[in-house]
Structures are given as C-alpha cells and as structure tokens.
Amino acid sequence: MVFYRGHLLICGGTGCVSSGCKDIIIAFQEELRKKKLDEEIKIVETGCHGLCEMGPLVILHPESVFYCRVEVKDVQEIVDEHLMKGRPVSRLFFTEPLSLDKVPKYQEIGFYRKQQRIALRNCGFIDPENFNEYLACDGYAALEKMLSEMTPEEVTNVVKAAGLRGRGGGGFSTGTKWELCAKATSIKKYIICNADEGDPGAFMDRSLLEGDPHNVLEGMMIAAYAIGADEGYLYIRAEYPLAIKRTQTAISRAEELGLLGKNILGSNFSFTLKIKEGAGAFVCGEETALIASIEGRRGMPRSRPPFPVVKGLFGKPTVINNVETFANVPQIILHGADKFAAVGTERSKGTKVFALTGKLRNTGLVEVPMGITMREIIYDIGGGTFEGKKFKAVQIGGPSGGCLPEDRLDLPIDYDSLVQAGAMMGSGGLVVLDDESCIVDVARYFLSFTRSESCGKCTPCREGTMRLLEILERICAGQGVPEDIAKVEKLAYIIKASALCGLGQTAPNPILSTLRYFRHEYEAHIHDKKCPAGVCQALFDYRIDDRICNGCTICAKICPVGAISGERKQAHQLDIVKCIKCGICLERCPKNAIFKE
Amino acid sequence: MNKLLTMEELRELRKKAPDEMTARQTWDTQVIVSVGTCGIAAGAREVVTELLKELQRRNIKNVSVTKTGCIGMCEREVLLDVVRPNEDRVTYGRVVPRDVSRIVGEHLVNGRVVEGLVVGRISS
Numbered sequence A: 001m002v003f004y005r006g007h008l009l010i011c012g013g014t015g016c017v018s019s020g021c022k023d024i025i026i027a028f029q030e031e032l033r034k035k036k037l038d039e040e041i042k043i044v045e046t047g048c049h050g051l052c053e054m055g056p057l058v059i060l061h062p063e064s065v066f067y068c069r070v071e072v073k074d075v076q077e078i079v080d081e082h083l084m085k086g087r088p089v090s091r092l093f094f095t096e097p098l099s100l101d102k103v104p105k106y107q108e109i110g111f112y113r114k115q116q117r118i119a120l121r122n123c124g125f126i127d128p129e130n131f132n133e134y135l136a137c138d139g140y141a142a143l144e145k146m147l148s149e150m151t152p153e154e155v156t157n158v159v160k161a162a163g164l165r166g167r168g169g170g171g172f173s174t175g176t177k178w179e180l181c182a183k184a185t186s187i188k189k190y191i192i193c194n195a196d197e198g199d200p201g202a203f204m205d206r207s208l209l210e211g212d213p214h215n216v217l218e219g220m221m222i223a224a225y226a227i228g229a230d231e232g233y234l235y236i237r238a239e240y241p242l243a244i245k246r247t248q249t250a251i252s253r254a255e256e257l258g259l260l261g262k263n264i265l266g267s268n269f270s271f272t273l274k275i276k277e278g279a280g281a282f283v284c285g286e287e288t289a290l291i292a293s294i295e296g297r298r299g300m301p302r303s304r305p306p307f308p309v310v311k312g313l314f315g316k317p318t319v320i321n322n323v324e325t326f327a328n329v330p331q332i333i334l335h336g337a338d339k340f341a342a343v344g345t346e347r348s349k350g351t352k353v354f355a356l357t358g359k360l361r362n363t364g365l366v367e368v369p370m371g372i373t374m375r376e377i378i379y380d381i382g383g384g385t386f387e388g389k390k391f392k393a394v395q396i397g398g399p400s401g402g403c404l405p406e407d408r409l410d411l412p413i414d415y416d417s418l419v420q421a422g423a424m425m426g427s428g429g430l431v432v433l434d435d436e437s438c439i440v441d442v443a444r445y446f447l448s449f450t451r452s453e454s455c456g457k458c459t460p461c462r463e464g465t466m467r468l469l470e471i472l473e474r475i476c477a478g479q480g481v482p483e484d485i486a487k488v489e490k491l492a493y494i495i496k497a498s499a500l501c502g503l504g505q506t507a508p509n510p511i512l513s514t515l516r517y518f519r520h521e522y523e524a525h526i527h528d529k530k531c532p533a534g535v536c537q538a539l540f541d542y543r544i545d546d547r548i549c550n551g552c553t554i555c556a557k558i559c560p561v562g563a564i565s566g567e568r569k570q571a572h573q574l575d576i577v578k579c580i581k582c583g584i585c586l587e588r589c590p591k592n593a594i595f596k597e
Numbered sequence B: 001m002n003k004l005l006t007m008e009e010l011r012e013l014r015k016k017a018p019d020e021m022t023a024r025q026t027w028d029t030q031v032i033v034s035v036g037t038c039g040i041a042a043g044a045r046e047v048v049t050e051l052l053k054e055l056q057r058r059n060i061k062n063v064s065v066t067k068t069g070c071i072g073m074c075e076r077e078v079l080l081d082v083v084r085p086n087e088d089r090v091t092y093g094r095v096v097p098r099d100v101s102r103i104v105g106e107h108l109v110n111g112r113v114v115e116g117l118v119v120g121r122i123s124s
Helices: A014-018 A021-034 A072-084 A130-136 A141-149 A152-162 A176-184 A206-210 A213-227 A241-256 A288-294 A323-335 A337-341 A374-381 A415-420 A440-454 A461-476 A483-498 A504-505 A509-519 A518-526 A554-559 A585-587 B007-024 B037-041 B044-057 B097-110
Strands: A006-010 A041-046 A058-061 A065-066 A190-195 A231-237 A272-276 A318-322 A351-358 A364-369 A391-396 A402-405 A430-432 A542-543 A594-596 B029-032 B061-069 B078-083 B088-093 B118-120
Touching: A006 A014, A006 A021, A006 B007, A014 A021, A014 A206, A021 A041, A021 A206, A058 A072, A065 A072, A065 A272, A065 B037, A072 A483, A130 A241, A130 B007, A141 A213, A141 A323, A141 A364, A141 B007, A152 A176, A152 A213, A152 A288, A152 A323, A152 A337, A176 A213, A176 A318, A176 A518, A190 A206, A190 A213, A190 A288, A190 A323, A206 A241, A206 A351, A206 B061, A213 A231, A213 A241, A213 A318, A213 A542, A231 A288, A241 A272, A241 A318, A241 A483, A241 B007, A272 A288, A288 A318, A288 B118, A318 A323, A323 A337, A323 A351, A374 A391, A374 A430, A391 A509, A430 B029, A440 A461, A440 A509, A440 A518, A461 A483, A461 A504, A461 A518, A461 A554, A483 A504, A483 A509, A483 A518, A483 A554, A554 A585, A585 A594, B007 B118, B037 B044, B044 B097, B088 B097
Parallel strands: A006 A041, A190 A231, A190 A318, A231 A272, A351 A430, B029 B061
Antiparallel strands: A006 A058, A058 A065, A351 A364, A391 A402, A391 A430, A542 A594, B029 B078, B078 B088, B088 B118
C-alpha cells in the first residue's frame, strides 16, 4: 500500500456530475501525473456533500480545505499552488452569504456547522464503491454486534426505544412496524426499501444510495433479522441510474464477501437482496402500489387494512421502510437507543434530512436534529433569500405538504408540529418562496402534479383533483368568481376524507394550507383581478414609466412582436394589445423604466 | 477476496481497513514542509518524497504531512516543522533527504529533538 500524504475528495453525486465533476477528475489525474504528485495525493470520488449549489466540490484532506465551483481551468492552479507549493487557492473558497467571509475549512462553513449527521454521516466522506472505506467507518459493526449478541426481539426493542419514526413522510414508529411484522406467523417474509422518491425537489434517498449504499444495505439486513425475513427488495426509480449502479455494486460486493447470502458470518441468518427498478410513477411511493408494482401488476394502491405487515408482497408479511429510515438503523444498533433518543424532540427523535431548494442562497442537502426551527434552517444553513428579495413562505413536504408563512418560522420542526400547522414532514423537501412567487400559482403547480400522477383508481382523487385544478387555473387566468374559494375548500375536504390512498388524501394540502395563511392572495386574484407577485400572466400588463424612460430604444429593438414604439431619446410607448408578456423588455431595460401593473 | 465465514474474519478485515483512510483526518502530530519556490529549489520535493517513504517503511499512520508556502527564511531551506501535541513546535533547517530518517526515528517516534538541525522553536 502506498502512503498518500493527502486525499483529494471530489464529489461524484448527481448534482456535481451534472456540473461537470467527471472532467475535473480526469483533469486532476492528468495534472497530478504530469507534476509527479500521483504517488503523494490520492483522488477519491465520493457521494454527495450536500452543498450542491456550489458544486463541483473538491476537498483536500488532511487540511480539510474546501473548494467550490471548481472548473477544469482551475485544476492546474490548485495542483501548482496548493498541492505543489502549499498555498491554498483562496479565490475558490466558500464565501459566507451574509458576512462575505472566505472560509477555507470544511468544518467552519455555516452550512455544515449547524448540521448533525447520522444518516448522512459517511456521505461525501467515503468512496461509495470502496467496501473497505465503509468498513473503516464502523461499517457492518452493527451487523456483527447484532448477530453475536442480540435476539430479533432485542433488535426490535432497541429500535422502538430509540423512537425512530418512518422518514418517508408518514412518521409511523419503525419499531412498532417491525414488531407487528415479527408477530405475524408465516414461513416467508419480505423487507422492502422504498427508494421511489418522487416529490419535486427532494433528493435525499438518491444521495444516500449514491453516497453510502452499504449503510442502507446494513439497515435492511438488521430489519430482516428482526422480523425474520430472508429476502428483500430495493425499489429504486429508474431515473436514478447512478444510485442503482452504486447500490448494485454494493450488493455484489456484499454477496462476494458472504455478507449477503446463506448463513451470514456463520450464523443462522440468511438474507438476499434484489433491486427492482421503478418506472417513475409517483403513486408507486405508496406502499401498496409499490408492492403491486414489484409483483408485476399495475402500480395502484389498494385499501388498507390488511396492512403490508400482515399481508404484503406476494401475500406475505412485509415491512416497507424508506431509505433514510434504514440509514439510521445501524447507528441505533451500534450505539444504543439512548444515544439516538437524546437528539430531537419528545415525540420525534433523531435527525431529519431536508432537501433545500427554491429562492435561497445555499441550496442542497442538510441533516438537522428534530426540533430545530425553520428559521435556523433557512437563514443559518441556507443563507437566507437573495439580496433585495423578501421571504414569503416555505413549502414543506412536497405535493402532500403545505406552505408556512413567515410568522411560523420559529416553529420547532417535528412530525406533529408540522401537521398542526397544516403542513407535513413528507419526505423532507423544503422549497423557499420569495415575494416573486405567487402562492396561488404554487398551489396550482402542486395540484397539477398530483393530478397527473393520480392513478385513477378512486373517483375523489381522479375527478376531484381535476376539478380543483380547473378552478385554480380559472383563478390564475383572472376568471375567478367569489364563490370559488368556498367551493375549493369544500371539495378539498371531501377529497381529503374520501380518497383511497395517501396521494389523494394529501393532494389538497397545498391548497388548504395556502388558503389558511394566504387567503388574501386568492382574494386579490378573484376580486381585484390582480396577482400581487406578478406571476399570473393574465393578471398584469407591462407598462413603461415615461418619466424614467430615456428612449434608448433597446426595448423596441428586442421586442419580438414589435409592441414597443417611440422616437429616439423620447419616452417609448407599449401597445398592450400586441404585447405577449414575454418579459424580455423588463429584463433588458437599463433604466428599470418598465414595470408590471 | 474469499468469503467471510465468521465474525472473526470480518473483524480482522476491519482492523486493516482504516489504513486507506488515514490521510482523511488531521492528526495531532504533524510534519509541515515549506515548499515555496525557494524550498523546491533547495530540494523540498525530494524531502517530502523521502518523508512519505520513511513513514511507510516504519508503518507510521497517525501523522499528517502537509505543505506550506515560503515562510521567509529562504536561506535555511528546506525547512521542516514537527508539531507534536503539548510540545514545542520545532523547525528544522537545511534538511536534506538523508536527514529525514533521523528526524522521523528520533523526533516522531522517540520524541527526542534532533538538536543539530534545529533553527527555531515556537513554544506550545
């Protein structure tokens, strides 16, 4: 083995792959070889570090220097200056969005300082395709501990005592679920890992499987042992090719080593794992639809009970947990229930991974203890909204969740507090909206998503979401009538109460929560025919302020339909009949003389 | 690799695994080589290469080897600092590759400063 002085960790998560990390890896390899540093510095491709906004990310250990937005042309400078001469390249350091300080070290960046990583502990730190690196980070130590000293009941009890709740959205106690399935009498039982992540903006399952697949496998093995299953499936959507590839590599490696298969490590425990690629229907994230899909039937939910723990895959008792839930399990077994339960709130223990997106500076993946406030996540970790933009709302929980306004920002986040506030944890997508986002339009967007993803089996969801969407589209088009709000509310409650599965039952949540906190925006759309954020095209016109316009003629030249006219150095006029509201004049006006009305 | 048939074998494998990760954390004991243009001209790269070889020969893993730029005393290059927890930071000057094994053996392993090469100390 060669003794490397330093390790150059290059993020190989999907976010950084799309911003070009593969070229950077090749460039580094070449440059190191050229400078004869290839026996001094080792290049490691890791999983996602979370700060995808700043990708591609490159981290040099042991100094823990953090470079962001690295481009191929920067590679030579990093090698020459830092690796060769020991002078870090400060221009590529992370800049704190508020203080504008350049921060060289990984651990000192505000985005990471407030996080507490349990599920994501190895993501971005290890090479996900290298089994030894996982092993070095206590990998499979929980499996070893469990097989040598714990009975299945003890495993279930520890998970129950830890207070782990399902991270996929519902928040059902994981230990209780396992206990119910363990009690079911059957010679065959199954474990399923639900990686059919479909919420717009959420990508924690993908990152976990891409960054630390063995951790998820170990969690599944522990669950299988606890309930007495000998076969498991990972249901991963086919849109996640990298996650599938890395998970498959991990499964093959575990099989080679005998960590999957018959009589694992000489014990009586046998377990095999298969990947089932999902075709990308959102409804297949619902457990009964997911089971139907694995069985080869059309992905449609069925009514419960019987619950899958009694009658699941192929009619046998089955435990379905989310990726993140499984990722927490090895740590609970290894360090005990008390240590896990010490983090979080009274009824929601541990941490939760959130995918931060929308109108804020640091977007990416964060893992924070339960009970943290939304304000801390958005401002301390996310860096707040962009300059000059005012925070309006945060959408949490994807199409099943709701919008919370500014006065709910100090709410400690856990499963129950969110439900009370009219939102829900969901899988953990957080979309920040600023004053340029129209609340009605956001509700319409999420509803159009659930409508097109509705499987069509039950009428309330199939017809109800369609009708709701029609009303919202009418409101956005300026044709809303005063009765619409009451009609929407009534219909929403009916769908909530009568739909067959979680998709339909939660589909009206975005509307109900926005009606609760932002009713005035709906009213502005209906009564005043105005869109306060200037998003709904039918509800505003572009105008030129003739006191500001200096007649530079830029807008007249670029208008694609010739709606702007005027003499040089004279204020211009805009013909609102011809105008198609493309907004290009507003973007290009050097004097900001064009505005929406 | 063969199948792991017992827990003992998994344990053995895990014991060896951290070797690959050793450079991924900052250790308390550090060797810092100054590699500005002056240092490189005086042979700092050869010193670093020799240092890594020496650490590998002795199988020492809990040491971080880092580089720094010119620290101003170009006359005495190659400069090499040894930092050990709760001890003075010692700067060696005019280090050549054949001194490395002495510095590693005496100072890093046995804790005895190689007095003949010292050009400065910073108290801890």
